[in-house]
Amino acid sequence: MRYPLPTSKLRTGVALAVTIAVSLTLASCGGKNRPKLAYEERPVELLYNTGYERLQRKRWSDAVDYFQEVERQHPYSEWSRRAILMQIYAYYQNGNYAESIAASDRFVQLFPGSPSAAYAYYMRATCNFEQIVDVGRDQGYAEAALAGLRDVARRYPGSSYATDAVVKIDMVNDQLAGKEMNIGRYYQRNNQPLAAIGRYNAVIDNEAFQRTSHTPEALYRLVEVYLTLGLKDEAVRTGSVLGFNYPGSPWYSEAYALLTEEGQTPGTAPTAQRESWLRRIIPG
Structure with a gap:
């Protein structure tokens, strides 16, 4: 059975053949305006x-x-697995990311060998991904998302989850x-050049960051x-490294003028393997 992905739309107009008429008893739940299902x-x-x-x-x-009622009344069943x-x-979908992550963790703990565990791992990572905030704030969600996404790619290579x-x-x-x-940039503006160099080097020394859009600027700021x-x-x-790898970049134009x-x-950067070029720009 396939389960809905965050990017998919649930199909509408599907008729559910429910032939049993049932009356649902509702009881208030303290602290919430929305009533909860009473046990029946x-x-x-x-x-x-x-x-x-x-x-x-x-x-x-x-x-x-x-779905919670399915879990309560029929634990350890196939229906319970689907309900989680x-x-x-x-x-x-309701924006309750913490609850979605908790349900994902519960599924993985209860059914670690299930093929559907891939979905749970993926959704946990996606919930963290969608809570990433702007770069001016704490990046805890970004770091959690990165760890979760790497886990999905490692556990389920070749799957649609890994591709996304x-x-x-x-x-x-x-x-x-x-x-x-x-x-x-903050350190640079506040006359703390050594601290600024450390941050810019953090971008160009990290192989994952080297493929981002920030690398040319990091090189320019170092200049x-x-x-x-x-x-x-x-x-x-x-500046030579910047020109060799990003000759058409506006950051190189700025560095050249500066x-x-x-x-x-700026001369020509050494023509060694491209994957290691950034490691040679700073002695030590």
């Missing part, structure tokens, strides 16, 4: 199908109630590299800082 033993198929019908109508909280997966999705995870991994790396750049410190040889060498103003001309 019902056929598992009816509970599950009713929850699925609520899911299709985008009544996410109601759907969760029915549906809770993961309903919580996600790889795309998201690049996006998260760009976010984390942007965070380093944001801090580096700026080295010139500020009077380290012209390092500035020229860094160096020529200082009476320096």
